[in-house]
Amino acid sequence: MCGIFGISGHPEASHLTYLGLYALQHRGQEAAGIVSVDDAGVARAHKGSGLVSDVFNEEILNSLEGTTAIGHTRYSTAGGSAAVNTQPFLVRYRVGTLSIAHNGNLTNAGALRRGLIESGSLLQSTADTEALIHLIARSEQPTPEAQIREAVLKAEGAYSLLITVGRVLYAVVDARGFRPLLLGKVGDATVVASESCALDIVGARIVCELEPGSFVRIDGGRVAYLDPLPPKPLKRCVFELVYFSRPDSQVFGESVNLFRRTLGRRLAQEQPAPGADCVFSVPDSSNAAALGYAEEAGLPLEHALIRNHYVGRTFIHPVPAGRDAKVKIKYNAVREIIAGRSVVVVDDSIVRGTTSRGLVAMIRQAGAREVHFRVASPPTVGPCYYGIDTPTREELIAANHTVEEIRRYLAVDSLGYLSREGMLHASAGDPDRFCHACFSNQYPTDIPADATTSGYVAELVRSI
Numbered sequence: 001m002c003g004i005f006g007i008s009g010h011p012e013a014s015h016l017t018y019l020g021l022y023a024l025q026h027r028g029q030e031a032a033g034i035v036s037v038d039d040a041g042v043a044r045a046h047k048g049s050g051l052v053s054d055v056f057n058e059e060i061l062n063s064l065e066g067t068t069a070i071g072h073t074r075y076s077t078a079g080g081s082a083a084v085n086t087q088p089f090l091v092r093y094r095v096g097t098l099s100i101a102h103n104g105n106l107t108n109a110g111a112l113r114r115g116l117i118e119s120g121s122l123l124q125s126t127a128d129t130e131a132l133i134h135l136i137a138r139s140e141q142p143t144p145e146a147q148i149r150e151a152v153l154k155a156e157g158a159y160s161l162l163i164t165v166g167r168v169l170y171a172v173v174d175a176r177g178f179r180p181l182l183l184g185k186v187g188d189a190t191v192v193a194s195e196s197c198a199l200d201i202v203g204a205r206i207v208c209e210l211e212p213g214s215f216v217r218i219d220g221g222r223v224a225y226l227d228p229l230p231p232k233p234l235k236r237c238v239f240e241l242v243y244f245s246r247p248d249s250q251v252f253g254e255s256v257n258l259f260r261r262t263l264g265r266r267l268a269q270e271q272p273a274p275g276a277d278c279v280f281s282v283p284d285s286s287n288a289a290a291l292g293y294a295e296e297a298g299l300p301l302e303h304a305l306i307r308n309h310y311v312g313r314t315f316i317h318p319v320p321a322g323r324d325a326k327v328k329i330k331y332n333a334v335r336e337i338i339a340g341r342s343v344v345v346v347d348d349s350i351v352r353g354t355t356s357r358g359l360v361a362m363i364r365q366a367g368a369r370e371v372h373f374r375v376a377s378p379p380t381v382g383p384c385y386y387g388i389d390t391p392t393r394e395e396l397i398a399a400n401h402t403v404e405e406i407r408r409y410l411a412v413d414s415l416g417y418l419s420r421e422g423m424l425h426a427s428a429g430d431p432d433r434f435c436h437a438c439f440s441n442q443y444p445t446d447i448p449a450d451a452t453t454s455g456y457v458a459e460l461v462r463s464i
């Protein structure tokens with residue numbers, strides 16, 4: 001998963017992009033990059049591994065001159081951590097400089113890349129996004145708009161894209177609209193970002209959320225809405241609202257906070273825990289759902305699990321790790337809240353089950369009398385091929401075990417998931433507009449045998 005931010009028509013474009021990426025850090029902590037373009041069309045790039053604050057400093061930002069910029073934060077992935085995969089990609093082609101930042105995952109990346117290699121393209125990265133660059137650059141259409149349109153119409157799957165050709169910024173959202181992309185204004189400048197929290201941090205107001213199929217051209221801050229892509233059934237990623245987006249963001253036309261609170265309320269209706277003394281969340285992504293559960297159940301909300309926010313991705317275990325060491329490094333239990341009580345623990349989802357099991361052991365050690373585990377989404381039964389980096393089906397506990405088997409594995413007194421209907425109807429909008437494939441195995445596109453969940457095409461690396 002990734003976060004993208006773009007700006008046009010601002011004298012401090014790279015500085016604002018840095019701020020925007022900072023707000024989108026939760027969407028990707030593995031690497032970050034910015035490409036800026038000055039009014040003469042000269043592009044400059046800086047990219048690196050790590051957090052946004054590690055990759056950039058004042059001197060670097062000052063060197064990224066220009067009034068147009070795009071940026072990208074990248075999520076850690078299983079097979080694609082090489083530096084060549086860090087975005088935005090920047091190349092020079094016959095029209096000028098071309099850069100691209102992508103949020104999503106192309107399901108037909110393997111076929112696109114094979115076709116490009118067979119016709120003579122030299123691919124450097126293992127990222128699906130690189131195929132789009134080649135398709136744009138090889139297009140024989142007369143204008144950048146037509147070249148981009150021709151390229152994206154060959155792509156299947158999920159893409160919210162920011163592209164610069166010279167100093168002109170383009171924003172494109174695939175016709176199903178898997179990933180959010182919002183457009184805002186700060187003064188005369190125009191900003192485009194994955195979530196509204198990135199508009200807030202630069203003082204921009206929301207103009208609109210780009211509709212699925214949107215194709216927008218922005219030059220000097222002026223926005224032109226180009227002909228949209230041919231329509232397809234909407235497939236907004238419900239997991240953005242359940243887990244991925246920040247709770248202070250607006251995505252898909254609704255408040256993430258309110259959506260999660262409603263999930264919690266519905267969860268309390270569907271999966272009550274009679275006799276429980278209190279409710280608490282697995283922080284932070286489950287906080288709003290736990291609040292909704294507590295409100296609906298009429299139980300006190302406690303802060304009984306404390307999360308250490310300073311655990312970096314690269315934490316090295318200084319002593320041989322025990323079974324629950326990873327959980328203990330990230331969380332601790334507040335004993336005086338838990339001891340002797342029957343507790344309801346609310347989490348947003350269970351993926352492998354290992355973290356949940358470690359948390360339950362910690363809660364038991366803190367003296368809980370009963371542990372009732374509640375999940376504010378349905379069982380996760382399938383991987384995502386549209387840009388959320390989930391494990392394989394074999395690793396998903398709910399894909400291979402019944403709820404009762406999972407309850408026994410977690411060692412809880414009761415386990416309850418929210419129903420699919422309960423999740424989808426937490427929306428203030430049309431519940432039919434969501435993709436819920438990871439909860440239902442109802443994939444809205446073909447999934448080729450070589451489709452990957454990470455956006456990186458390992459098979460082609462081996463074959464090059």
Ligand code: SF4
Pocket residue numbers: 178236237238239240383384385386387388435436437438439
């Ligand atoms: S499969 Fe799940 S995570 Fe992926 S786009 Fe659909 S709802 Fe979102």
